[in-house]
Amino acid sequence: MNDQSAPVLRVTDLNVTYGTNHAVRHADLVVRRGERVAVVGESGSGKTSLAGAIAGFLDAGTVEVETLELDGSSIERTGPAGRIPVRTPGLSMIFQDAMSSLDPVWTIGSQLVAVLRATERVSKRRATADAIERLRAVGITDPDRVMGAEPHELSGGMRQRVMMAIALASKPALLIADEPTSALDASLAVGAMQLMVDLAEQEGTAVLVITHDIELCRRFTDFVVVMYQGEIVEQLPSSRLDGATHPYTRGLLECVPTLASARLDELPTLESVRARLEGTAA
Ligand SMILES: Nc1ncnc2c1ncn2[C@@H]1O[C@H](COP(=O)(O)OP(=O)(O)O)[C@@H](O)[C@H]1O
Numbered sequence: 001m002n003d004q005s006a007p008v009l010r011v012t013d014l015n016v017t018y019g020t021n022h023a024v025r026h027a028d029l030v031v032r033r034g035e036r037v038a039v040v041g042e043s044g045s046g047k048t049s050l051a052g053a054i055a056g057f058l059d060a061g062t063v064e065v066e067t068l069e070l071d072g073s074s075i076e077r078t079g080p081a082g083r084i085p086v087r088t089p090g091l092s093m094i095f096q097d098a099m100s101s102l103d104p105v106w107t108i109g110s111q112l113v114a115v116l117r118a119t120e121r122v123s124k125r126r127a128t129a130d131a132i133e134r135l136r137a138v139g140i141t142d143p144d145r146v147m148g149a150e151p152h153e154l155s156g157g158m159r160q161r162v163m164m165a166i167a168l169a170s171k172p173a174l175l176i177a178d179e180p181t182s183a184l185d186a187s188l189a190v191g192a193m194q195l196m197v198d199l200a201e202q203e204g205t206a207v208l209v210i211t212h213d214i215e216l217c218r219r220f221t222d223f224v225v226v227m228y229q230g231e232i233v234e235q236l237p238s239s240r241l242d243g244a245t246h247p248y249t250r251g252l253l254e255c256v257p258t259l260a261s262a263r264l265d266e267l268p269t270l271e272s273v274r275a276r277l278e279g280t281a282a
């Protein structure tokens with residue numbers, strides 16, 4: 001059964017607290033098979049906490065969740081976050097900083113081969129050949145050298161490609177990417193995002209991507225989830241972003257420079273959006 005509309009991820013009433021700080025409040029979320037969903041919202045709105053709670057990658061805080069299902073199977077996450085990330089079959093996560101996704105002392109080849117062999121029972125030789133192909137597929141022109149390199153021997157851009165190759169080598173049902181392009185400048189960010197969605201599509205992997213770049217949402221995702229102060233305040237198809245109704249989403253849209261509002265001093269700031277929302281008019 002490979003129902004296109006079947007949920008890959010189903011979340012109801014997910015909460016993350018850090019002491020008295022209720023960082024994610026009653027979040028409900030569905031990601032369908034092969035779908036690309038963006039989570040947007042300003043810094044501190046709870047995006048990383050939400051993603052980390054789903055992925056099992058929170059290093060602090062307490063998670064409470066009513067339903068958390070990946071591919072129809074329930075995942076247990078309720079309780080204090082552990083320091084050691086939980087490996088969940090079918091789910092991969094990548095981070096803004098590729099260094100934190102890669103093991104610093106293992107070669108790229110051994111990390112990639114290990115993931116491939118943990119996913120499918122293949123010979124080391126076959127996995128090695130597959131690893132080289134996967135490095136080529138992420139645009140690495142000298143895969144033999146990269147196979148033998150440790151992460152610190154690669155440039156930031158190369159590490160990020162490698163990270164994507166490793167994250168997708170396990171053919172996960174869902175890839176969660178927390179601001180995967182925000183360390184890159186705008187022109188590189190578009191290419192990296194394109195690469196990520198292309199690779200995910202090849203593996204049939206759904207993507208939940210956190211970004212604060214609304215243009216990247218428009219271009220690369222099917223659906224947008226907007227967070228504001230710990231709550232999901234709006235969810236809508238990316239193609240209908242212009243029709244967003246929540247004032248915060250409208251504010252985010254207004255913050256995108258367009259040709260018509262290209263003068264920097266005319267752009268609203270997030271502070272002015274917040275002031276308007278809170279009725280303290282800037
Ligand atoms: N490890 C932590 N310990 C305590 N508070 C945290 C921790 N991580 C995040 N928070 C708090 O949770 C809230 C949401 O943060 P975060 O999930 O990182 O938001 P975002 O990713 O949207 O910037 C913020 O108030 C932040 O200060």
Ligand SMILES: [Mg+2]
Nearest residue numbers: 044047048049
């Ligand atoms: Mg974050």
